[in-house]
Amino acid sequence: MYIGRFLVVGKTKEGKVFGAYRVSSRSFPNREARKLNENTIAILPKDLNEMFKNPYITYNCIKVVNKTVVVSNGIHTDFIAEKLHFGKRDALTYVLAVMDYEKDEYNTPRIGAVLDKEECYLGYVSCEDIRVKKVNLKNGKGYYLGVYNACSIDESQEIEIEGETAEEIADYILNYKEFEYPVACAVAIIEDEDISLAIKNKN
Numbered sequence: 001m002y003i004g005r006f007l008v009v010g011k012t013k014e015g016k017v018f019g020a021y022r023v024s025s026r027s028f029p030n031r032e033a034r035k036l037n038e039n040t041i042a043i044l045p046k047d048l049n050e051m052f053k054n055p056y057i058t059y060n061c062i063k064v065v066n067k068t069v070v071v072s073n074g075i076h077t078d079f080i081a082e083k084l085h086f087g088k089r090d091a092l093t094y095v096l097a098v099m100d101y102e103k104d105e106y107n108t109p110r111i112g113a114v115l116d117k118e119e120c121y122l123g124y125v126s127c128e129d130i131r132v133k134k135v136n137l138k139n140g141k142g143y144y145l146g147v148y149n150a151c152s153i154d155e156s157q158e159i160e161i162e163g164e165t166a167e168e169i170a171d172y173i174l175n176y177k178e179f180e181y182p183v184a185c186a187v188a189i190i191e192d193e194d195i196s197l198a199i200k201n202k203n
């Protein structure tokens, strides 16, 4: 099944909260996740000239602000991170409403998650609806939210989670067979007082 870009929020079997993002792409597979600094992971074309071909393929997909993690499929990551003083739910809601879905040939939805140790919100804006929901995370389970064929916040969109470190989860989600065209995966995991980031690229 092709669900395009997707987020996974969940807990490891030992109860560590994480947010993950996978780029799956038919049209722009020559990209990679890159850790820009200890708080930020970006998605970039390997050939930087490619970024001018489409406005939606180059962006920060994870940003950590203090102890809060923002994950998304576009430049809205940065705007949500800048509005966190509104509160997690309202920052996500406000930015999704203002930015709307992508004006490409697929009306690709914007998806996002904002989470910390205590609570997690998932949200999306598509050409049909807009939704932000608080999600209760369970040990060893993850909820996914994808741009195509999986753009809903629903208990049926639950997967098992393997791995206890950011690296192990990035590897597991990048290689999650059910979802096609893997390109790159980025993960932020909250461990006690620290947040660790990891990336895994297909090639």
Ligand SMILES: NC(=O)c1ncn([C@@H]2O[C@H](COP(=O)(O)O)[C@@H](O)[C@H]2O)c1NC=O
Binding pocket: 004, 005, 023, 024, 025, 026, 027, 028, 043, 054, 056, 057, 058, 073, 074, 102, 104, 105, 106, 108, 109, 147
């Ligand atoms: N965020 C991304 O990495 C991203 N990659 C591709 N898109 C958009 O989605 C369209 C379809 O891409 P694809 O065929 O790779 O699923 C692209 O033309 C582009 O407008 C993206 N936009 C949102 O997901």
